[in-house]
Amino acid sequence: MDTQIGIIYGSTTGNTERAAELIAKQLGPQAVLHNIAEQGLEGVSSYSACIFGVPTWDFGELQEDWEDLWEEFVKLNLQGKPCALFGLGDQIGYAEWFLDAMGLLHEVLQASGAKIYGRWPVQGYKFEASKALSPDGRFFVGLALDDDCQFAETEERIKIWVEELKPLFEL
Numbered sequence: 043m044d045t046q047i048g049i050i051y052g053s054t055t056g057n058t059e060r061a062a063e064l065i066a067k068q069l070g071p072q073a074v075l076h077n078i079a080e081q082g083l084e085g086v087s088s089y090s091a092c093i094f095g096v097p098t099w100d101f102g103e104l105q106e107d108w109e110d111l112w113e114e115f116v117k118l119n120l121q122g123k124p125c126a127l128f129g130l131g132d133q134i135g136y137a138e139w140f141l142d143a144m145g146l147l148h149e150v151l152q153a154s155g156a157k158i159y160g161r162w163p164v165q166g167y168k169f170e171a172s173k174a175l176s177p178d179g180r181f182f183v184g185l186a187l188d189d190d191c192q193f194a195e196t197e198e199r200i201k202i203w204v205e206e207l208k209p210l211f212e213l
């Protein structure tokens with residue numbers, strides 16, 4: 043079978059879904075959209091590479107579909123699999139919890155032995171705290187998107203990020 047890149051996401055009000063669709067468009071025909079509300083996590087381990095999308099809700103919590111599948115998610119075998127993350131949040135409304143859920147997913151990917159790519163610089167954002175930062179605080183652990191405060195930046199950020207990812211995913 044051809045290389046397939048799963049874009050695995052949950053979305054309550056549609057912003058993460060829209061970002062997932064833009065990422066798929068930028069990646070091209072190898073991208074497969076995988077909404078966990080409809081498909082659960084079945085088949086995730088079979089993708090050649092995985093891109094996980096999560097918005098943060100309720101003061102630093104996982105989006106509800108991720109919450110529902112969390113026990114299954116932590117048990118996935120992603121050893122050696124190329125993976126990347128994108129998160130949606132609101133840096134003004136929820137400055138103390140900006141993109142925390144992306145940080146929670148990142149911890150699980152790290153523990154499962156995935157090869158994690160696609161960190162993203164913190165320049166251009168204003169927030170107070172985030173669980174989605176690299177240890178030195180200079181990067182987010184994945185692509186940081188904020189449709190509430192910086193909607194106009196989303197499409198360009200996705201383009202840049204996906205082009206950086208392509209060679210790392212060996213496309």
Ligand SMILES: Cc1cc2nc3c(=O)[nH]c(=O)nc-3n(C[C@H](O)[C@H](O)[C@H](O)COP(=O)(O)O)c2cc1C
Pocket residue numbers: 052053054055056057058059097098099100101102103105130131132133136139140141142189190
């Ligand atoms: C009730 C509520 C709580 C939220 N909590 C957070 C939060 O703790 N941290 C954050 O970065 N964004 C938070 N947000 C912003 C959402 O993550 C943001 O609107 C996101 O784009 C929603 O994605 P979705 O449409 O895919 O569900 C919150 C939004 C709402 C309405």
